[in-house]
Amino acid sequence: MSTNEKNPVVVIGAGIVGVCCALYLLREGHRVLLVDKGGPGEGTSFGNGSIVTEEAVVPVQTPGIARKVPGMLADPLSPLAIRWSYLPRIAPWLLHFVRASSPERVEEISIALRQLLRGAMAAYDPLLEAAGIRDMIRRSGWVSVYETEAGFQSYQPKLELQRRRGVKLEVLEAEELRQLEPSLAPIFRRGVFYPDVAQTVNNFRFVQELAATFVRLGGEIGRQAVIGFEQAEGRVTAVVTDAGVIACSGVVIAAGAWSKALTAMLGSKPPLDTERGYHLTLPSPGVELRLPVYSTERGFVCTPLETGLRLAGTVELGGLEAAPNWQRAEVLYRNASRWFPGLDRRDESRWMGYRPSMPDSVPVISRAPHHRNAIFAFGHGHIGLSLGARTGALVNDLFAGRDPGIDMTPYRVDRF
Ligand SMILES: Cc1cc2nc3c(=O)[nH]c(=O)nc-3n(C[C@H](O)[C@H](O)[C@H](O)COP(=O)(O)OP(=O)(O)OC[C@H]3O[C@@H](n4cnc5c(N)ncnc54)[C@H](O)[C@@H]3O)c2cc1C
Structure with a gap:
């Protein structure tokens, strides 16, 4: 893709994905303008669980999910909830979600996720180096915990899928789990330790530091909402914002859960929706975790941050x-107060965010079908922090017309 040096490449969305795309494009030598209706990292990237994982090869939709959903919706402590008034609007997404849960599709999807996730951490390396923030990443691994033997047994197909994809893991008995993470109440029967999982010590500051580095290296940030595009001869020639028209040499749509309205203006309507998630951050929790602890059964993570203990997760379709x-x-x-008795919630803060979710759990990293100089990068669902830099590197390759080294077909916007 040749770019006109006079006009910038405009990256829309300053979440972790957009900031990483902007940094990679800038390092390539492009003039880059990053635009967001808010400040960097103030969207979904503000409040996630801070986990950077290369191990997330199991999609949200696994075989048999359709049978489990009614029971989950009936349980008030369950990881899944739905706003019933939203059901008619999300029905097409749910249909794709169920279709993507067949054993054959899940196998294919896990391969597509694995080839993206492999190298996710390495893709961050040059950015961490440029920003001088290597110390913001802790490579402690994480552990998933199971309160019942039945819960652990029902997880076996997922464990097998992880093993087939080459994920490193170690199954722990109750006593081994207590030694690994002594702050946990003795209510767990099993754990699974994943050594190759990392975390940021503060996911919001992480995005802000990367955005500040982008500016220090010569990138520009504009605070404005994108409301349209000007197009000519199969190219986007300008980005229209609430503050004026910006002539551009290329455009990257990385607007997270809000991307669909923008891609529709360029003739693409991917089945993107949102899985809303919540967090609580407890500044003085009264417990010290050695590593992040995750519950598959309850769908949330407890991560020790420099700002306190973050409890993050659950899915709400709304x-x-x-x-x-x-x-x-x-x-x-x-849920967490059962794990850590006496958990202190004084001065807690709470938050809700919008995971940008594709129904097959695979992000869109794709050329726009109808515009030679437009790239789409959104739909990272539960793993956007993990895949931010990897996506930035791939978008940069697509822009340069270079072979990204992996088959990009599974991430195409028009795959449905
Ligand atoms: C509770 C919870 C826990 C999570 N935990 C983890 C985790 O531990 N690890 C992990 O890897 N992932 C996790 N995730 C997922 C991760 O947070 C997301 O996948 C990721 O933040 C998405 O980044 P993004 O840059 O695509 O979107 P966002 O961060 O939402 O950024 C999109 C940006 O686009 C801007 N924008 C939108 N429309 C426009 C417009 N028209 N004009 C200008 N700007 C616009 C928005 O203002 C926003 O800043 C979690 C998510 C949730 C909700």
Whole structure:
């Protein structure tokens, strides 16, 4: 893709994905303008679980999920909730979600996820180096915990899938788990330790440091909402914002859960929706974790951050407009307080964010079908922090017309 040096490449969205795309494009020598309606990292990238994992090869939709959903919706402590009024709007997404849960599709999807995730950490390396923030990454591994033997047994197919994809893991008995993470109450039967998982000590500061590095290296950031595009002869010639028109040499749409409205203006309507998630951050929790602890059964993670203990997770299907249901955040505390008796929630802060989710759990990293100088990079669902830099590197390759070294077909916007 040749770019006109006079005009910038405009990256829309300053979440972790957009910031990493902008940094990679800048390092390639492009003039880059990063635009966001808010400040860097203030969208979904503000409040995630801070985990950077190369191990997330199991999609959200696994075989038999359709049978399990009614039971999950009936359980108030379950990781899944739905706003029933939103059901008609999300029905097409759910249909794709169920279709993508067949054993054959899950196998293919896990391969597609693995080839993206492999090298996720290495793709961050040059950015961490440029920003001088290597110390913001802790490579402690993480552990998933199981309260019942039945829960652990029901997890076996996922464990097998991880093994088939070459994920490093170690199954722990109750006593081994207690030695690994002594702050946990003795209510767990099993654990699985994943040594190759890392975390940021502060995911929001992480994005901000990368954005500040982008500016220090000569990139520009504009605070404006994109509302349209000007197009000519199969190219995007300008980005229209609420503050004016910006002539551009190319465009990257990395607007997270809000990307669909923008791609629709360029003739693509991918089945992107949102899995809303919640967090509580406890500044003085009264417990010290050695490493992040995750519950597959309850769908949330407890991560020790420089700002306190972060409890993050759960899924609520409710779209981009409905007000938060803070009961979902309460569920996080109720679950975690059983793990860590006496968990202190004084001065806690709470948050809701919008995971940008494709129904097959695979992000879109793709050329735009109808515009030679436009690239799409969104739909990272539960693993956007993990894949930020990897996506930036791939987008940069697509822009340069270089072979990215992997088959990009599974990430195409028009795969549905
Ligand atoms: C509770 C929870 C826990 C999570 N835990 C983890 C985890 O531990 N590890 C992990 O890897 N991932 C995790 N995730 C997922 C991760 O947070 C997301 O995948 C990631 O933040 C998505 O980044 P993004 O840059 O695509 O989107 P965002 O961070 O949402 O950025 C998109 C940006 O686009 C801007 N924008 C939108 N529309 C426009 C417009 N028209 N004009 C201008 N700007 C616009 C928005 O203002 C926003 O800043 C979690 C998510 C949640 C909700």
